[in-house]
Amino acid sequence: MTPRITHDGHVGQVDATVVPRFAGPATFARLPRIDEVSDVDVAVVGVPFDSGVSYRPGARFGPAHVRESSRLLRPYNPAQDVEPFARAQVVDAGDLAVNPFAVEEAIGQVRAGATALLERAGRLMTIGGDHTIALPLLRALHAVHGPVAVVHFDAHLDTWDTYFGADFTHGTPFRRASEEGLLDRSGCLHVGIRGPLYSARDLVEDAELGFQVVHAREMDDIGVRGVVERIRARVEERPVYVSVDIDVLDPAFAPGTGTPEAGGLTSRELLAVLRSFADLDLVGADLVEVAPAYDHAEITGIAASHAAYELVSAMASRS
Ligand code: MN
Numbered sequence: 001m002t003p004r005i006t007h008d009g010h011v012g013q014v015d016a017t018v019v020p021r022f023a024g025p026a027t028f029a030r031l032p033r034i035d036e037v038s039d040v041d042v043a044v045v046g047v048p049f050d051s052g053v054s055y056r057p058g059a060r061f062g063p064a065h066v067r068e069s070s071r072l073l074r075p076y077n078p079a080q081d082v083e084p085f086a087r088a089q090v091v092d093a094g095d096l097a098v099n100p101f102a103v104e105e106a107i108g109q110v111r112a113g114a115t116a117l118l119e120r121a122g123r124l125m126t127i128g129g130d131h132t133i134a135l136p137l138l139r140a141l142h143a144v145h146g147p148v149a150v151v152h153f154d155a156h157l158d159t160w161d162t163y164f165g166a167d168f169t170h171g172t173p174f175r176r177a178s179e180e181g182l183l184d185r186s187g188c189l190h191v192g193i194r195g196p197l198y199s200a201r202d203l204v205e206d207a208e209l210g211f212q213v214v215h216a217r218e219m220d221d222i223g224v225r226g227v228v229e230r231i232r233a234r235v236e237e238r239p240v241y242v243s244v245d246i247d248v249l250d251p252a253f254a255p256g257t258g259t260p261e262a263g264g265l266t267s268r269e270l271l272a273v274l275r276s277f278a279d280l281d282l283v284g285a286d287l288v289e290v291a292p293a294y295d296h297a298e299i300t301g302i303a304a305s306h307a308a309y310e311l312v313s314a315m316a317s318r319s
């Protein structure tokens with residue numbers, strides 16, 4: 001038997017005082033697999049899919065890289081004053097197996113897999129994969145919660161219409177979601193937007209689809225506290241889905257991604273904003289676009305694993 005920390009009836013991490021952190025298989029934060037427990041509050045699930053990318057490929061290896069980079073996550077989160085794996089039963093649900101050669105079939109498989117998991121787990125923390133997967137995840141959540149507010153961290157709007165005639169790419173999920181009525185258009189915003197656009201029209205259409213924008217350049221003036229206030233004022237009491245494209249971070253903090261843009265957030269800024277979400281009705285989250293072939297020394301993987309830890313902590317606080 002693998003020695004594990006247990007608390008309040010919840011099966012936690014492998015006990016690092018008995019089995020060193022670098023030993024054994026890498027589940028997220030060395031948590032139990034979903035088949036090792038009976039009840040589940042929060043499931044961490046991987047979606048190794050990157051057939052929707054427009055530039056560098058490789059996010060299909062993101063889930064394995066984030067898991068491997070999560071071995072140092074410890075049981076007590078002092079910033080949120082919570083032991084997330086004691087407060088809630090958190091598990092690693094493995095990867096959804098999706099077709100790498102048929103984007104629309106893969107989207108259906110992600111939705112079906114997420115729907116099945118939501119019958120066991122109250123909340124999902126999904127590790128991508130490219131941003132295409134946010135659409136089927138929102139479809140699955142909409143079936144449970146109705147329209148949700150979305151807080152979207154990204155260098156890019158991801159509300160473009162088509163690319164090479166394709167409706168479903170990593171640059172289009174939030175336009176499709178808005179068109180389908182999955183979003184509460186009065187509660188959505190992007191954080192960290194930067195870099196050149198195709199035209200000024202992009203921002204006009206984005207607003208029509210229901211999004212406010214906190215540009216990365218605004219961080220200098222309003223700071224973390226200002227961003228948290230903008231989010232809270234926009235989301236209010238709505239059920240909220242948080243989508244984190246790791247390219248919201250500056251390439252200095254996340255080089256391992258497919259479409260890097262200069263001038264992004266620091267990992268400290270991102271983590272500080274995510275820590276405020278224990279106060280929101282956080283119904284689900286994803287963390288996408290980690291492409292380990294462009295990473296060095298797990299820089300991107302560690303930032304991603306810590307961001308996911310803050311989101312899981314916020315979810316556990318409400319479980
Ligand atoms: Mn992006």
Ligand code: MN
Nearest residue numbers: 131154158245
């Ligand atoms: Mn994106």
